[in-house]
Amino acid sequence: MFSKETYVHRRVRLKKNVKSGLILILGNNDSPMNYPSNVYHFRQDSTFLYFFGIDLQGLAGVIDLDNDKEILFGDDYTIDDIIWMGPQSSLKEQAARVGITETKPFSALQQTIAEALKQNRTIHFTPPYRGENIMLLADLLNIPHGEVSNRSSLELTKACIDLRSVKEACEIEEMERHMATACNMHTTAMKLARPGITEQEVTGAIEGISISGGGMVSFPVICSVRGETLHNHYHGNTLKDGDLLLVDAGSESPMHYATDHTRTTPVSGKFSDIQKSVYQIVLNANDLAREATKPGVPYRDVHLLACRVIASGLKDLGLMKGDVDEAVNQGAHALFMPHGLGHMIGLDVHDMEDYDDTLVGYDEEIQRSSLFGLAALRLGRRLQAGFTITNEPGIYFIPALIDNWKAEKKFTNFINYDKLEAFKGFGGIRLEDDILVTENGSRIMGERIPITVDEVEKIAGKEL
Known part of the structure; x- marks a missing residue:
């Protein structure tokens, strides 16, 4: 209290x-x-x-x-x-x-x-x-x-x-103090990510860490090698070489303030070349989005910046083509990132979502879009100092969505569907941090959980 x-x-x-x-x-x-x-x-x-x-x-x-x-x-x-x-x-x-x-x-x-x-x-x-x-x-x-x-x-x-x-100083202190528990959860998941272990074993271990830290998990843990399913709560798979383990998990502090992070770990201990390339695109989007997160900036604009980074990176890989800005304007990139960049976080992991997330995330100036992908953005309004938010870009290869769009010939001027066939078993990558909007910019709350390719590979599959 x-x-x-x-x-x-x-x-x-x-x-x-x-x-x-x-x-x-x-x-x-x-x-x-x-x-x-x-x-x-x-x-x-x-x-x-x-x-x-x-x-x-x-x-x-x-x-x-x-x-x-x-x-x-x-x-x-x-x-x-x-x-x-x-x-x-x-x-x-x-x-x-x-x-x-x-x-x-x-x-x-x-x-x-x-x-x-x-x-x-x-x-x-x-x-x-x-x-x-x-x-x-x-x-x-x-x-x-x-x-x-x-x-x-x-x-x-x-x-x-x-x-x-706008969070008070006591709230920010409570959230930051509990980030150590969040870090322990995710670094433990990275260490456990090795062939032969089950998703349920990883889930159980990190839920236990949350409870040991003083609070229950802030939402049901997402821990899956099928990371292309955005909210995947099935934990029945056994990890194997070549898989990517996506863990989206958070903990509530003793006073019920939430954490919410996502990391994606190579089960083999090392990313393959193509995994590393896609991972780096997502990391670039995360870093550039955080740098653009400042008071007075609409978070919708930060979301669109992250989308352009992703579309540009996928174009370099040959999976997208054409004008990047126009592809994002029309929503072609949403085949790969059909969700929003982030949301408020505080006493609720999706803070105040019981009030209606459109009321929380939008206002008379900036209203919610109906465009696929952008419509899923929970926070679009201008940022203020004291906001605590998530920054969670991702790239996903969703077979059903790929087949659906290909059959409908959607965005054929922006998407190379033939090359996508080889990616249907890739899974998904999401990288999420909790951010405090400051007077002059923004910063990650607490110590940043390992996130670069080198940092993740150094810890992946290591002994606890």
């Missing part, structure tokens, strides 16, 4: 950005795996964490804008709870740690909301994503559960985005 003043200040700023009514911020509860008392690892709602900071189940916060009141709703633990859980702080003690003086039983939340509704006051809440909270909101608001998401407050959502986009 940060200092009490941090949470008080955040709520003060929020109250200035939302005009009137009640702000309702629900915490999360335990979610059963297969019977009620066997639950998934608890993860508190990120909005609740940001404004109230208490990492416990069964809570809700209300900010009464018209009467300048802040109330924490929850229940004290019973003796039966304490038998199983040990001594616990009271609700009032928890509230005091984040600057809240008024507490009420959770059952009183219904009456508080009902009274506000009788007075025709607005109840502000961000878009819910868990079924339990959707049903609770339906009960509180006396509306069908199917209408709940449509009743969420755009005013509150935009206010939260405005506050959470």
Whole structure:
């Protein structure tokens, strides 16, 4: 937990950005795996964490804008709870740690909301994503559960985005401190990447490192020799000579701030000549994108720069042809990189994506494209100092997409389909860093995980 003043200040700023009514911020509860008392690892709602900071189940916060009141709703633990859980702080003690003086039983939340509704006051809440909270909101608001998401407050959502986009010094410190765990995860994966080991063994090892570092993984681990599948969560393959192992994995810090990195390692210990050539193109795109990442620059422009670097490199290999700028303008390069360059990262690995990533990543000036590839860019708006973002270019050879575009004769003036046949078993390469936008430019957060060809080959397949 940060200092009490941090949470008080955040709520003060929020109250200035939302005009009137009640702000309702629900915490999360335990979610059963297969019977009620066997639950998934608890993860508190990120909005609740940001404004109230208490990492416990069964809570809700209300900010009464018209009467300048802040109330924490929850229940004290019973003796039966304490038998199983040990001594616990009271609700009032928890509230005091984040600057809240008024507490009420959770059952009183219904009456508080009902009274506000009788007075025709607005109840502000961000878009819910868990079924339990959707049903609770339906009960509180006396509306069908199917209408709940449509009743969420755009005013509150935009206010939260405005506050959470620019990270405070304490948040940056928390994220940077946890980068050491992320580095250990990825260097361990590189060392384990050798013939005969399974993807599941690598996955299990790095998940264990994340837990040992104080937090769960920030998203399901992507660890695959079939790296051309962008979000590949299948871990059943056995690594063999000639494979490339793509590992996209992150860890949550003890305060739930995420890391998110990707590295691609040659299972043979050395890249083949063609693997090295494609790898270097992706690394060039990563480095040049980071150099272009500065306050005031639209991240869409940085994305397009990375795409031009990739298209130019593929042209040098004979896989693309024609005018590089025009190829990128029309989206021909997206055959090889059908995703965006990066996204916000913070309390969520795709920070604030529960609010709607278009609201988070775009604004009235820069709106989301509908062009294949560019449409997948989650962050397009102008960067500001204090943004924490990912930089993750990649090149992928996706057989189904190659066959589809070839059959449709798409971009035949930019793509050499005949030469692509030999690359259908290549896989994919992605290289991802977490970046802090500074006052004058940007920098990698924490110590950079080994990434150059020489650095990766020196560590690949080595003993732990």
